[in-house]
Amino acid sequence: MNDRLKNAFEAVHAESDLKEKTSEFLSRKTQGYQRNRRPLRRLVPVMACCLLVLLFSIGTGWLYFTPVSAITIDINPSLELSINRFDRVLSVKGYNEDGRYIANAVNVTFLKYEDALRKILNDTDIQEHLRRDEPMSIVVVSPDQQQSDKMLNTVKSCTQGHHNVHCHAGNSEEASAAQAVGLSLGKYRAFLELQALDPSVTPEEIQGLTMREIRNRIAAFFETQQPVSSSPDGTSSEQGTDTPSSEASAVSSCEEEPHYGQGNGAGQGNGMGQGNGMGQGNGNGQGNGNGQGNGNGQGNGAGHGHGHGNGQHRGRNAS
Amino acid sequence: MRSEQEAERAIELYADTVRRLCMVHLKNQADTEDIFQTVFLKYVLSTVVFENEEHEKAWFIRVTINACKDLLKSFFRSRTVPLEELLEEPASLSDENREVWQAVLALPLKYRDVVFLHYHEGYTAPQISRILGKNVNTIYTLLNRSKTLLKESLGGDGDE
Numbered sequence: 001m002n003d004r005l006k007n008a009f010e011a012v013h014a015e016s017d018l019k020e021k022t023s024e025f026l027s028r029k030t031q032g033y034q035r036n037r038r039p040l041r042r043l044v045p046v047m048a049c050c051l052l053v054l055l056f057s058i059g060t061g062w063l064y065f066t067p068v069s070a071i072t073i074d075i076n077p078s079l080e081l082s083i084n085r086f087d088r089v090l091s092v093k094g095y096n097e098d099g100r101y102i103a104n105a106v107n108v109t110f111l112k113y114e115d116a117l118r119k120i121l122n123d124t125d126i127q128e129h130l131r132r133d134e135p136m137s138i139v140v141v142s143p144d145q146q147q148s149d150k151m152l153n154t155v156k157s158c159t160q161g162h163h164n165v166h167c168h169a170g171n172s173e174e175a176s177a178a179q180a181v182g183l184s185l186g187k188y189r190a191f192l193e194l195q196a197l198d199p200s201v202t203p204e205e206i207q208g209l210t211m212r213e214i215r216n217r218i219a220a221f222f223e224t225q226q227p228v229s230s231s232p233d234g235t236s237s238e239q240g241t242d243t244p245s246s247e248a249s250a251v252s253s254c255e256e257e258p259h260y261g262q263g264n265g266a267g268q269g270n271g272m273g274q275g276n277g278m279g280q281g282n283g284n285g286q287g288n289g290n291g292q293g294n295g296n297g298q299g300n301g302a303g304h305g306h307g308h309g310n311g312q313h314r315g316r317n318a319s
Numbered sequence: 320m321r322s323e324q325e326a327e328r329a330i331e332l333y334a335d336t337v338r339r340l341c342m343v344h345l346k347n348q349a350d351t352e353d354i355f356q357t358v359f360l361k362y363v364l365s366t367v368v369f370e371n372e373e374h375e376k377a378w379f380i381r382v383t384i385n386a387c388k389d390l391l392k393s394f395f396r397s398r399t400v401p402l403e404e405l406l407e408e409p410a411s412l413s414d415e416n417r418e419v420w421q422a423v424l425a426l427p428l429k430y431r432d433v434v435f436l437h438y439h440e441g442y443t444a445p446q447i448s449r450i451l452g453k454n455v456n457t458i459y460t461l462l463n464r465s466k467t468l469l470k471e472s473l474g475g476d477g478d479e
Binding site for chain 2: 001002004005006007008009010011012013014015018019021022023025026027029030033
């Protein structure tokens with residue numbers, strides 16, 4: 001039986017046709033037995049996928065890491081937060097020594113800007129400045145009006161508890177101009193205000209000043225420009241009631257135009273005469289005694305205040 | 320990947336063995352062609368280093384049997400053809416051989432590999448157990464049963 005089986009198996013051979021077909025198939029399938037083509041071709045879709053993933057991540061990274069808006073905070077430390085389109089803080093830049101210190105001390109990178117702002121407002125240095133009631137200016141800059149409004153509202157709500165904090169929206173031209181002179185936007189605005197009054201001010205001077213100091217300088221400038229105007233106003237209006245040309249006299253006290261005053265005063269002169277008679281107006285009495293010295297009388301009056309007024313009242317009553 | 324020369328040599332050496340195994344398992348020419356292509360392509364692409372020809376042959380047997388089983392598993396129903404059709408294929412078979420083949424193919428599938436490996440290739444039970452990945456005792460049992468069945472169908476003359 002063994003032999004029969006063996007013979008039967010032996011009788012079967014692979015047909016030459018079958019062998020040829022197999023050889024052809026192998027040659028076709030391996031592309032003429034070339035080693036490298038297949039793996040390379042197999043790599044094409046893999047590489048395409050990698051490329052897509054790479055492009056996608058570059059695109060997302062670019063979107064994420066491009067700052068589109070900014071918030072500047074000025075009190076003494078000047079800070080600027082760069083914010084991306086997903087409302088995340090990308091970086092914090094300090095514009096002066098204090099600002100740089102806080103920028104390093106407070107880690108707010110990649111936080112939502114409202115959280116970052118809260119964190120900065122809670123910083124001990126900033127708290128110290130706020131406690132001293134120093135004015136804080138927060139300026140929001142965004143190219144998109146809607147976004148800018150939204151951010152401004154959020155910032156306002158963040159700073160609600162602090163009464164001396166001023167929030168504004170700025171535009172990008174302003175921001176770049178501020179950057180060009182090396183000031184944060186809040187300070188730059190204050191600088192422009194001051195520069196309008198005093199053209200000799202330079203950004204370098206401003207850099208070292210606190211917001212309060214800048215405000216003080218602006219205020220001081222106003223004071224020197226417009227001297228004690230309130231008290232003589234009161235008196236002059238009373239004068240006005242006395243004379244037919246009351247407006248003119250009021251103006252004269254404010255704007256220092258003595259000629260008008262004189263003209264009107266002439267009418268009053270009579271009254272003044274009486275006033276003198278009263279002997280009240282110490283210095284005035286002398287000046288006015290002649291009745292003509294009204295112009296002077298008024299000029300002085302601005303300086304002296306009440307003494308003068310009383311004299312006039314009398315005059316009126318008499319008349 | 321192996322060279323064209325290696326592939327040609329393998330076809331020359333092992334085509335008959337593969338063909339016989341195909342015949343043990345399959346029932347038509349198209350399937351046999353499929354198996355040839357699968358087995359030799361696998362050989363060309365494989366990086367297996369063979370220790371000797373015996374090792375290589377055993378590899379071919381193992382791969383062919385697996386390929387046949389895979390094919391049967393996937394296309395069993397759609398590709399099954401009657402026995403008669405199969406036996407028309409090797410036209411060169413004599414009546415004597417045809418009778419033997421019919422007896423072999425009448426065996427259940429699990430006996431056929433063992434019969435082929437033992438009676439034609441001359442492997443012992445332990446060798447067959449290694450090639451097929453089965454227990455040696457299982458192979459002994461399969462061999463004994465197939466021997467009994469073949470004796471019945473072919474007539475019990477001169478066993479060993």
